[in-house]
Amino acid sequence: MKLENTQTASRVTAGVTFAARLAFENICHSFGPGAETLRDVSLIAEPGEVLCLLGPSGSGKTTLLRIAAGIEVQSTGRVLLNDREIAGPSVFLPPEKRSIGLVFQDFALFPHLSILDNVRFGLTALSAEEGRREAMIALSRVGLADYAASYPHALSGGQQQRVALARALAPRPAVLLMDEPFSGLDSRLKDAVRAETLAILRESRATAIVVTHDAEEAMRMADRIALLKDGRLVQSGRAEDLYLKPASLFVAGFFSELNVFRGRVNGHCVDTPIGRVPAPDLADGADATVAVRLTGFDVSETAGEIEARILSRRFLGVVELLELAVSGAEAPVRARIRCGALSAKARDIWLSLRKSDVLLFETQRESA
Secondary structure: OOHHHOOHHHOOOOOOOOOOOEEEEEEEEEOOOOOEEEEEEEEEEOOOOEEEEEOOOOOOHHHHHHHHHOOOOOOEEEEEEOOEEEEOOOOEOOHHHOOEEEEOOOOOOOOOOOHHHHHOOOOOOOOHHHHHHHHHHHHHHOOOHHHOOOOHHHOOHHHHHHHHHHHHHOOOOOEEEEEOOOOOOOHHHHHHHHHHHHHHHHHHOOEEEEEEOOHHHHHHHOOEEEEEEOOEEEEEEOHHHHHHOOOOHHHHHHHOOEEEEEEEEEOOEEEEOOEEEEOOOOOOOOEEEEEEEOOOEEEEOOOOOEEEEEEEEEEOOOEEEEEEEOOOOOOOEEEEEEOOOOOOOOOEEEEEEOHHHEEEEEHHHOOO
């Protein structure tokens, strides 16, 4: 049986004892003077929720996860599980006392142990027979009961990821932490394993916090997303909130490729090479940044709002990526269009702007 062909019907379902509320209150962390990794982060993962910690490398995502697990200790602030302090100024519960499971990025399976023994490794409070039974339930839950006697080297990357998930779920934790669990998988397998993992998380009903640097992965998995930058929580909310109402240019650029234009507000509008953009909430004279998603253009060979010349054209399957020369633009304007929207010989074309793909920010606030 291969992972790619494993069907949901081959798994058994078993819920956790309960799902917990995990709260971070004013968490700060540093590795020494001038090496701050987290700066006053407050965040809550609600019971049964899948929360994704998203951000670039070095933003503090994994450190926050390690603090929740008890592997790292915060400088200040508190961690609470169902309103009970588990890490703070006067309390520090060791990892094994927290009812928190952790799936490492590299899976961290023991090569000398069978799959069954890997999964029951942490079930030390149970008898050998009870531990074996719980481990088999966990393996069945991820569709790998038939591999109980195998060893990690005999499994694919996707199957090893499932074993790591089964091991973390076997003690039935209240909270499950996953540190970039799909980063080692190839792109074709990643989609299937991610979807199946999400189904398992829903069935187990554990609160889950997943670290990723991939915005699309976060949108696919999360009930809510928390975006971090330089150790600070920049914005949190549903995927729709962060995509449609980004708090800053940084947030917008993390979820979409953008064309960026600078301008000054005049008459509550900003003039740009791609047209005049309304700025009703900005004062006249304010410096503004206009960002347009690559999908924000309709194209035509006969009529439109803006004249453009095609500089390069790349076929990507369903879509084409264009680089365009537009009068007044210092850099080529990029557009992602439906394949076939332009003829093969098209060179001079017209663009029309989709207002829903235009984002406006006051320049001095972009650093948030």
